[in-house]
Amino acid sequence: GDVLQWRQDSVQRTVVVKALSNQRGPAPVAQVLYGETPESIKTRLAAADARRQGTEPATSIEQGRPTKRNRRELVDWQRCSASLDDAGERVATDWKFNSWGQKFLPYADDAAAAERFATSAGHPVRSIDMVLEGGSITGDGDGTLVTTVQSMMHPNRNPTMTQIEIEAMLRTELGTERTIWLPHGLALDDDTDGHVDNIAAFAGPGRLVLQGCDDPDEPDWLRLGVDRRVAQGALDARGRALDVVTLPVLPFSEVDRGDGPERVVVPYLNYYLGNGFVLVPTCGHAADADMVA
Numbered sequence: 001g002d003v004l005q006w007r008q009d010s011v012q013r014t015v016v017v018k019a020l021s022n023q024r025g026p027a028p029v030a031q032v033l034y035g036e037t038p039e040s041i042k043t044r045l046a047a048a049d050a051r052r053q054g055t056e057p058a059t060s061i062e063q064g065r066p067t068k069r070n071r072r073e074l075v076d077w078q079r080c081s082a083s084l085d086d087a088g089e090r091v092a093t094d095w096k097f098n099s100w101g102q103k104f105l106p107y108a109d110d111a112a113a114a115e116r117f118a119t120s121a122g123h124p125v126r127s128i129d130m131v132l133e134g135g136s137i138t139g140d141g142d143g144t145l146v147t148t149v150q151s152m153m154h155p156n157r158n159p160t161m162t163q164i165e166i167e168a169m170l171r172t173e174l175g176t177e178r179t180i181w182l183p184h185g186l187a188l189d190d191d192t193d194g195h196v197d198n199i200a201a202f203a204g205p206g207r208l209v210l211q212g213c214d215d216p217d218e219p220d221w222l223r224l225g226v227d228r229r230v231a232q233g234a235l236d237a238r239g240r241a242l243d244v245v246t247l248p249v250l251p252f253s254e255v256d257r258g259d260g261p262e263r264v265v266v267p268y269l270n271y272y273l274g275n276g277f278v279l280v281p282t283c284g285h286a287a288d289a290d291m292v293a
Contacts, residue, residue, distance in 0.1 A: 092118030092125045093173055095132035100192050101156025130169050131157045135197040137170070142205035143177035143237030145170060148227075150185045150194030157193075177237035182230055184223035186211075188265045198267045199227060206236050207243040211269035213250040220250055220265070251285035268292070 094114045099107035118125045136152055139145045151157070152166060161169075167179045185194020192198075199211040210228055213220040231244045247268050254261045268291045272279040282288040 090123055092121075092123045094118065094125050094127045096128070096130060097133065098131050098157070100133065101154060103191065126173075128169070128173055130161070130166070133192070133195070135192060135195040138196055138201055139174070139176065140202040140205045140208075140236065143175070144180065144202075144205070145174070145176040145178070146180045146182060146196055146200050146202070146208065146231075148182050148185045148194045148196045148199070150183065151192060151196065152181075154193045178235070180231065180234045180236075180242075182227040184227055186265050186267060187219040187223060188263070198265075198270045199224060200231070201269055201271065201273070203245070206238070206240045207245065209269065210244055210246045211250060211267045212246040212248040214248045215250070218250070218252075224250070247291055249285065249287040249291055251283050251287070253283035253285075 092114065097107070097111040097114070099105065099110060115125050115127070133151075137145055137147050149163075153163060158166065163181070170176050170179060182196065182200060184199075185192070185196065186198050189195060189198055201209050203209050208231055210231060211224060212228065213224045215221055228244065228246060231242055234242050236242055249268070251266045251268075253264055253266050255264055256262070266281050266283040266285075268280060268282075270281050278292075280292045282292065285291075
């Protein structure tokens with residue numbers, strides 16, 4: 001399938017969607033600048049979708065007048081407040097959303113997005129009394145779910161729930177049979193408190209791809225090393241030892257959001273797997289070509 005690169009460069013936060021076609025000639029490229037208007041963002045994303053030949057239909061959800069900050073959520077983080085479907089009958093599960101622990105205010109419309117969208121699409125909706133973001137879990141489609149202790153057990157999410165109670169809720173609502181708890185997310189992931197979607201993703205039942213770090217001077221070298229050892233010793237829902245594959249390079253970059261340079265981490269594992277393509281974040285690191293190959 002196609003590989004789409006989401007590039008975060010050193011001057012300004014930029015999304016570059018690059019669809020690599022099997023045909024001859026240059027690959028189509030669309031850029032989305034967070035400083036642009038919502039209308040221009042929609043136009044560029046629609047053009048990128050058309051270039052993907054309709055393999056992954058997209059729906060844009062708009063709300064009010066976006067601020068400079070929440071334009072980021074419009075593009076990046078809809079999966080955290082959007083709905084999930086049951087494995088059987090299509091039922092939208094409307095989990096509580098508290099803006100990643102009350103970080104970005106106000107968020108009332110974001111919290112209502114799942115129910116509103118599902119209702120407009122004609123799906124039945126089941127509201128669930130637990131905070132859950134889509135980026136905090138990853139599943140293999142065969143009963144196994146992976147999450148992080150750092151994010152899922154953070155006191156700003158579900159402070160009165162135990163780990164066992166959280167597992168029971170996931171089992172009841174999502175049909176998971178086994179939950180594997182990795183201790184850590186990324187050290188610089190302050191926004192989501194260590195979401196698993198930055199460090200782990202299933203490539204298929206029983207096969208887990210992990211983000212690694214090859215620099216011992218970085219805090220993530222230790223954190224991700226511990227995660228790897230936990231995953232290598234875990235069994236999935238079918239009793240199989242996980243086949244763990246590690247991407248060894250963890251890139252860092254700098255962005256300027258208007259208040260000076262900020263060091264950010266750009267994990268390859270924060271990719272999106274679509275119908276016939278993969279959307280991969282890159283930042284011009286020397287290892288980009290090897291990591292997305």
